[in-house]
Amino acid sequence: MSRNEINMADVAQRAGVSVATVSRALRGLPGVGEATRERILEIAEELAYVISPEASRLSGGPTRRVGVVVPAADMWFYGQMLAAIERRLRAADLDVLIYQVKDVDVRQRFFRQLPTRRKVDVVILIALPLPPEEASRLDHLGVEVVVAGGSVRDFPHVEVDDRAIARTAVAHLTGLGHERIGMIRATSYGDVHWDPDRLRLEGYQLELAAADLPQRPEYVASVPFTPEGGAEGADQLMSLPDPPTALLCFSDEIAFGALEAIRRRGLRVPEDVSVIGIDDHPLAATLGLTTVRQDVAAQGEMAAEMALLRLDHRRVEDVVMSHELVVRTSTAPPPARGTT
Amino acid sequence: MSRNEINMADVAQRAGVSVATVSRALRGLPGVGEATRERILEIAEELAYVISPEASRLSGGPTRRVGVVVPAADMWFYGQMLAAIERRLRAADLDVLIYQVKDVDVRQRFFRQLPTRRKVDVVILIALPLPPEEASRLDHLGVEVVVAGGSVRDFPHVEVDDRAIARTAVAHLTGLGHERIGMIRATSYGDVHWDPDRLRLEGYQLELAAADLPQRPEYVASVPFTPEGGAEGADQLMSLPDPPTALLCFSDEIAFGALEAIRRRGLRVPEDVSVIGIDDHPLAATLGLTTVRQDVAAQGEMAAEMALLRLDHRRVEDVVMSHELVVRTSTAPPPARGTT
DNA sequence: GATGTTAACGCAAACGTTTACGTGACCGCA
DNA sequence: TGCGGTCACGTAAACGTTTGCGTTAACATC
Numbered sequence: 072m073s074r075n076e077i078n079m080a081d082v083a084q085r086a087g088v089s090v091a092t093v094s095r096a097l098r099g100l101p102g103v104g105e106a107t108r109e110r111i112l113e114i115a116e117e118l119a120y121v122i123s124p125e126a127s128r129l130s131g132g133p134t135r136r137v138g139v140v141v142p143a144a145d146m147w148f149y150g151q152m153l154a155a156i157e158r159r160l161r162a163a164d165l166d167v168l169i170y171q172v173k174d175v176d177v178r179q180r181f182f183r184q185l186p187t188r189r190k191v192d193v194v195i196l197i198a199l200p201l202p203p204e205e206a207s208r209l210d211h212l213g214v215e216v217v218v219a220g221g222s223v224r225d226f227p228h229v230e231v232d233d234r235a236i237a238r239t240a241v242a243h244l245t246g247l248g249h250e251r252i253g254m255i256r257a258t259s260y261g262d263v264h265w266d267p268d269r270l271r272l273e274g275y276q277l278e279l280a281a282a283d284l285p286q287r288p289e290y291v292a293s294v295p296f297t298p299e300g301g302a303e304g305a306d307q308l309m310s311l312p313d314p315p316t317a318l319l320c321f322s323d324e325i326a327f328g329a330l331e332a333i334r335r336r337g338l339r340v341p342e343d344v345s346v347i348g349i350d351d352h353p354l355a356a357t358l359g360l361t362t363v364r365q366d367v368a369a370q371g372e373m374a375a376e377m378a379l380l381r382l383d384h385r386r387v388e389d390v391v392m393s394h395e396l397v398v399r400t401s402t403a404p405p406p407a408r409g410t411t
Numbered sequence: 412m413s414r415n416e417i418n419m420a421d422v423a424q425r426a427g428v429s430v431a432t433v434s435r436a437l438r439g440l441p442g443v444g445e446a447t448r449e450r451i452l453e454i455a456e457e458l459a460y461v462i463s464p465e466a467s468r469l470s471g472g473p474t475r476r477v478g479v480v481v482p483a484a485d486m487w488f489y490g491q492m493l494a495a496i497e498r499r500l501r502a503a504d505l506d507v508l509i510y511q512v513k514d515v516d517v518r519q520r521f522f523r524q525l526p527t528r529r530k531v532d533v534v535i536l537i538a539l540p541l542p543p544e545e546a547s548r549l550d551h552l553g554v555e556v557v558v559a560g561g562s563v564r565d566f567p568h569v570e571v572d573d574r575a576i577a578r579t580a581v582a583h584l585t586g587l588g589h590e591r592i593g594m595i596r597a598t599s600y601g602d603v604h605w606d607p608d609r610l611r612l613e614g615y616q617l618e619l620a621a622a623d624l625p626q627r628p629e630y631v632a633s634v635p636f637t638p639e640g641g642a643e644g645a646d647q648l649m650s651l652p653d654p655p656t657a658l659l660c661f662s663d664e665i666a667f668g669a670l671e672a673i674r675r676r677g678l679r680v681p682e683d684v685s686v687i688g689i690d691d692h693p694l695a696a697t698l699g700l701t702t703v704r705q706d707v708a709a710q711g712e713m714a715a716e717m718a719l720l721r722l723d724h725r726r727v728e729d730v731v732m733s734h735e736l737v738v739r740t741s742t743a744p745p746p747a748r749g750t751t
Numbered sequence: 752g753a754t755g756t757t758a759a760c761g762c763a764a765a766c767g768t769t770t771a772c773g774t775g776a777c778c779g780c781a
Numbered sequence: 782t783g784c785g786g787t788c789a790c791g792t793a794a795a796c797g798t799t800t801g802c803g804t805t806a807a808c809a810t811c
Contacts, residue, residue, distance in 0.1 A: 076529065076553070078797055089761045094799060104759060119551075121528050125465040125474075126797030129766045134465075136508075144484065145494035145708075154485035157511050166530065168476075168506050171497050188461055189416070190506065213416075298697040328697050354694070357638040357668050368485075418767055429791050434769060444789060466767030469796045 077118050085118070086111045097122065136166045137378055138191040140181070140199060143173040146296075147324060147352060148367060152197050152219060155371025156378075163379055165192075172199070182208045193378040196223055200265045215381035219374035220367075221266050222389075227381065229373045229390040231365045233267045236394045237274025237319065238281075240347045240363050243396055244317045245282040248404045249345065252279065253315035255304035255325050257296035268321065271349070275319055290315055294325070301328025302335075309336055309344070316405035317345040323352035323362055330358065330401065341403035351397055359400035366392060417458045425454045437462065476506045477718055478531040480521070480539060483513040486636075487664060487692060488707060492537050492559060495711025496718075503719055505532075512539070522548045533718040536563055540605040555721035559714035560707075561606050562729075567721065569713045569730040571705045573607045576734045577614025577659065578621075580687045580703050583736055584657045585622040588744045589685065592619065593655035595644035595665050597636040608661065611689070615659055630655055634665070641668025642675075649676055649684070656745035657685040663692035663702055670698065670741065681743035691737055699740035706732060 083090045088107060096103045096111040103111075114120075128134045139156055141149045157167045168191060172178035182205040187194055191214060198220030206223050209216055218228035244252050254275045256268050276286055292307045294300035301320060305328065308315055320326035326348030333344050340346055348355060351364035370392050380387045423430045428447060436443045436451040443451075454460075468474050479496055481489045497507045508531060512518035522545040527534055531554060538560030546563050549556055558568035584592050594615045596608050616626055632647045634640035641660060645668065648655055660666035666688030673684050680686055688695060691704035710732050720727045 076797095080797080090798075091762075091800080092760060095760090098799090102759060107759080119524070121524075121526070123469070123529050123797050125468040125529075126766090127799075128465040129463070129469055129768085129797080130799040131766070132799060143494060144497060145487075145490045147485075147487075147490075150485045150487075150490040153509075154483060154511060157484060157509055161511070161517075166508050166526075168508055169493075169497055171494060171501070177501075186506075189463055189465070298694050302697055324694075327694055331697050331699070354638050354664075354667055357642055357671050359671070416767095420767080430768075431770080431792080432790060435790090438769095442789060447789080463767050466796090467769075469767080469798085470769040471796070472769070 076123075077120050078123065079120075082111065082115050082118060082120050085114045133192045133382065134190060135164065136168055136191045137193040137195060138168045138170060138187040139195045139197060140170045140172055140187075141197040142199060143171055144169060148220070148322070148350070149197055151367040152371040152374070155368040156195060156219075156375045159372045159375035160378070163375075165379075179205070185209075185212055187214070188212060192382055193217060195219060195374055195378055196226075197374075198267070199223065215378070217374055217377045217381060217387075219370055227377050227387045227389055229370050229377065229392060231370070231392050231394055233270035234274035234277065236349055236363045236365065237271040238278040239394065239396050240319050240349065241275055241278035241282075243361070243398070243402065244319070244345060244347060245278070245284070247317075247345065247402060249315075249317040250284055250405070251287075251290070251313065251315045252284070252317045252319060253290040253292070253308040254319045255301060255308070255321055255329060256291060256293045257300065257321035257325055258293045271321060296321070296325070298324055298328035298331075301325035302332035303328070305329035305332035306336070309333065309338070315344070317347070317402070320346065320348045323348035323350040323355045323360060326360055326362070326401075327352075327354060327358065330360065340401050343406055345402040345405070347402055355397075355399070361399045361402040362397050364395045364397045416463075417460050418463065419460075422451065422455050422458060422460050425458070426451045473532045473722070474530060475504065476508055476531045477533040477535060478508045478510060478527040479535045479537060480510045480512060480527075481537040482539060483511055484509060488560070488662075488690070489537055491707040492711040492714070495708040496535060496559075496715045499712045499715035500718070503715075505719075519545070525549075525552055527554070528552060532722055533557060535559060535714055535718055536561075536566075537714075538607070539563065555718070555724075557714055557717045557721060557727075559710055567717050567727045567729055569710050569717065569732060571710070571732050571734055573610035574614035574617065576689055576703045576705065577611040578618040579734065579736050580659050580689065581615055581618035581622075583701070583738070583742065584659070584685060584687065585618070585624070587657075587685065587742060589655075589657040590624055590745070591627075591630070591653065591655045592624070592657045592659060593630040593632070593648040594659045595641060595648070595661060595669060596631060596633045597640065597661035597665055598633045611661060636661070636665070638664055638668035638671075641665035642672035643668070645669035645672040646676070649673065649678070655684070657687070657742070660686065660688045663688035663690040663695045663700060666700055666702070666741075667692075667694060667698065670700065680741050683746055685742040685745070687742055695737075696739070701739045701742040702737050704735045704737045 079090045079093050083093045092103055093111055096108045137160055143149055144153055160167050172181045193215040196218045201223055216226045218226050221230055222228040258268055292304035294304040318329055320329055326346055329346055330340055333340055338344055348360050348362040351362050355362050373390055377387045419430045419433050423433045432443055433451055436448045477500055483489055484493055500507050512521045533555040536558045541563055556566045558566050561570055562568040598608055632644035634644040658669055660669055666686055669686055673680055678684055688700050688702040691702050695702050713730055717727045
């Protein structure tokens with residue numbers, strides 16, 4: 072079975088042409104008569120012929136594969152990205168290899184060994200916090216690099232404006248009259264600086280300043296990037312002697328945990344405390360969570376699109392995707408002072 | 412950079428031997444002197460030589476790639492599986508290609524064209540509802556097949572006992588004294604029969620029978636596999652003239668929607684209605700959802716393990732993974748009759 | 752009718768491995 | 782001394798494409 076694979080020579084023979092012509096016909100290159108091309112395509116289809124990627128690559132063709140490097144495929148954000156990227160690239164008939172590099176040692180090994188060498192045409196880095204020395208290793212890769220959900224060096228990238236997203240969220244809260252606004256940050260990557268976290272914190276601080284509100288360091292909690300983390304963060308902030316009346320959460324998943332923790336304390340959302348997330352996770356609609364929506368799938372598609380362009384060595388522009396405030400039922404004006 | 416790749420001939424030349432010897436030395440085959448082998452390994456290391464997978468494969472070696480076919484990488488269950496599989500296979504130095512086949516037409520095209528041919532050594536099918544004619548196409552694949560989260564034909568597989576899981580859940584509810592127990596099914600795949608859904612329904616019915624409770628068809632709602640679907644299903648069941656006092660949900664994600672819908676109706680969980688899910692989604696702990704836990708990551712790892720064994724053409728046994736009731740705060744004895 | 756142009760193809764040399772087979776050196780033993 | 786047997790290695794033929802270059806025939810041009 073596996074040794075009876077049909078190859079180009081078989082197709083060529085059936086079509087009464089040479090393999091060279093078959094190769095050209097299949098890839099849509101010029102130099103093949105229209106009638107011949109159609110006959111070849113027909114025969115190839117009939118024989119269910121699939122080109123041998125190895126042979127193709129070996130003789131100079133592209134691998135028709137792209138590597139997607141992602142911290143963890145089992146987290147919502149990355150799963151969305153991955154799914155969108157795969158769909159777009161599959162449509163272009165490219166294969167997608169995944170590399171998870173969540174753990175520090177795995178990531179370091181990845182950038183030391185560059186296992187994608189000779190295996191892919193393009194590498195897409197998803198929202199990867201990367202120390203400079205590892206980023207510089209990418210030069211040795213010898214393939215195109217595209218970045219999604221952040222930026223790494225000067226590689227083409229698609230991202231959102233995390234600072235503006237946080238500002239939008241805080242502005243919504245100040246607009247409702249909140250003056251004591253807390254933030255729950257997510258810090259899951261121990262050894263490196265995580266841009267989204269830093270930028271959203273900056274946005275939070277900037278918008279507070281813009282609203283002439285004081286910066287209160289005790290209003291900022293750092294927790295692991297999980298719902299439990301969110302619950303923990305909310306507990307920490309709501310235990311303060313003068314607790315916030317509103318919480319900006321790093322993401323909706325964090326917010327889900329915060330919502331629950333607040334409820335457990337016997338407080339109501341939004342009457343006692345307002346909560347706002349970021350992402351627009353599917354559950355956010357169900358739970359009535361106000362959030363700043365970013366279209367993760369669209370970012371993934373865009374990254375895939377960029378990868379396709381780079382495959383043809385065409386220039387691509389960096390893209391900043393838009394975001395949008397989605398008001399639901401988890402935010403409202405603060406309770407009258409002293410009510411809590 | 413990309414055309415200066417070092418190849419085996421370079422290593423051979425530096426070592427003063429032929430490429431054949433280098434090939435043997437690198438793969439640990441006999442027929443190479445100890446001193447020679449060491450010298451070769453040293454030189455290869457020094458030159459940062461990486462073997463060309465294409466050339467290797469072309470001349471008879473394996474691809475060292477496995478294809479994972481999954482409905483959608485952006486859904487929790489599949490993301491978990493995928494992540495676990497990738498981690499295990501990466502550790503064995505294999506690459507993982509993903510193929511999403513959620514849409515019916517995409518899936519049909521996949522099984523018609525079998526795009527994994529010549530590209531992978533093993534295919535892992537994840538929880539894929541498959542009409543028989545498509546399953547039979549797999550024979551033409553010419554590679555090993557392993558199934559995770561279900562079973563397809565007689566391919567080696569790892570799964571859970573969906574019937575028993577549902578029975579466990581229902582038994583927990585009847586044990587609390589519930590007599591009016593509803594079920595929210597998830598039916599997202601239009602054209603095919605989805606085993607987990609059917610089996611869990613059967614388990615539900617079996618356990619009702621075992622408890623001498625009547626089968627009430629109006630207590631079973633079918634909804635799309637999303638939180639919104641869960642909300643919809645709960646609304647439907649709770650609107651009945653004689654509504655259930657407990658709901659078994661196809662999955663935790665469905666249950667999250669149900670929880671919220673119940674709250675919106677002004678009912679309390681678990682005082683008025685008990686809710687139980689299946690999976691043990693990360694949010695379940697946070698939200699206090701009672702559930703029947705299955706270890707999805709372990710299933711993925713097991714599937715990867717099976718794939719590795721099949722790579723060596725060793726026999727593997729089918730595996731049924733265990734499950735476990737996790738009681739939290741969403742289930743309690745039913746309210747006294749007539750209270751609602 | 753000689754010449755140039757162009758489209759449609761075939762030929763054959765890569766591409767970088769793996770592996771069956773061949774060859775010499777060396778050893779042991781009768 | 783001669784002979785069979787290992788061992789360590791080299792030779793060269795695959796594997797299935799891509800692509801530069803060459804060839805042919807048809808056709809237009811003057």
